[in-house]
Amino acid sequence: MRLAVFASGNGSNFQAIAEAVKRGQINAELSLLFCDRKNAYVIQRAKALMIPVISFSPKDFPSKAMYEAEILHLMEEEQIDLVVLAGYMRIVGPTLLEMFSGKMINIHPSLLPNFPGLHGIADAFAAKVAETGVTIHYIDDGIDTGPIIAQTKVKIEDYDTLESLEAKIHKIEHKLYPETLAKLIKTQQGESQL
Template identity: 70%
Template sequence: MKLAVFASGSGSNFQAIAEAIQKGQLEAEIGLLFCDKKTAYVLQRAAALQIPAVTFSPKDFPSKVQYEQEILRLLEENEIELVVLAGYMRIIGATLLARFANRMINIHPSLLPAFPGIHGIQDAFEAGVAETGVTIHYVDAGVDTGPIIAQEKINITTEDTLATLTEKIHTIEHRLYPTVLQKLITTQKERAIDDEKKSLN
């Protein structure tokens, strides 16, 4: 399956997905990295991995619709089948959602619906909850509100600092994201085979 990864920052989840593909753990190809920040470190990761990358900002366009239309053009041009958000810090608009409904996945560093938004780890830590975790979900028009695909919990201990908790969350993310993506791809392949068998009967 051909993926596009959207990222805005350092790109550690992008790296984890790419490495899982290289190891044969994820039956996919990253056809495109899209980044909305021209100085983000993820672009250096893509260059090192020789993965095509495109970067531009909403500020480069008169409207969000036109920004997303250009992204959509890139996705279609590269024959992208699944969009994977990996630290992409923008809300997806109707232009992309309409074309990629149920084909756009996000990872979030909390046990949704608790602690949505861009500070999920910090918010959970400062709230003093006993556990948090990682959620993988489909993207919808809300902020981290789409249907949940998978979650993994982690306890927050009295020894944890924000830094240690962040490291633990990232460790889970880097393992869980490629695993869940592979399950989704396998399921889709099985459905395609079943559909083909039905059409022959």
């Protein structure tokens, strides 16, 4: 199975996935990183791990559909089986969704359906809820609305700050995402051998 990771920023989840692939926890090939921001730190992580990087911006294209068509072309060229979003800060449009329906996964820093969108951790913290967490889900045409694959709860303690909560969430993400991908891929590979 060939994976592509899409990321836009720091890339700590990308790093966790890449390391899990390298040590054999995830039985797949991490074929490439796609990044929509040419200066994102995740690109340095990929280069250090010798993982091919493709990077271009939607601003380089006349429309979102054309931007996604170019990504789709690259995914087909690389024979990508599964797209893993790891801090990819764009809403995926119909051009990609149609071709990767059921083959595109995202991680979100809250217990969906609570606190979807860009600021899941900060929104949960501001709402003073007792717990939040991490969700891994399939991508659909909504914002963080796709079918849930896995969730882990994180208790918000009275002494937590936004920064300490972010650190707890990231620690869970770096464990849960590789574990979930490993199980998902193992299941899919088992089904393909039937």
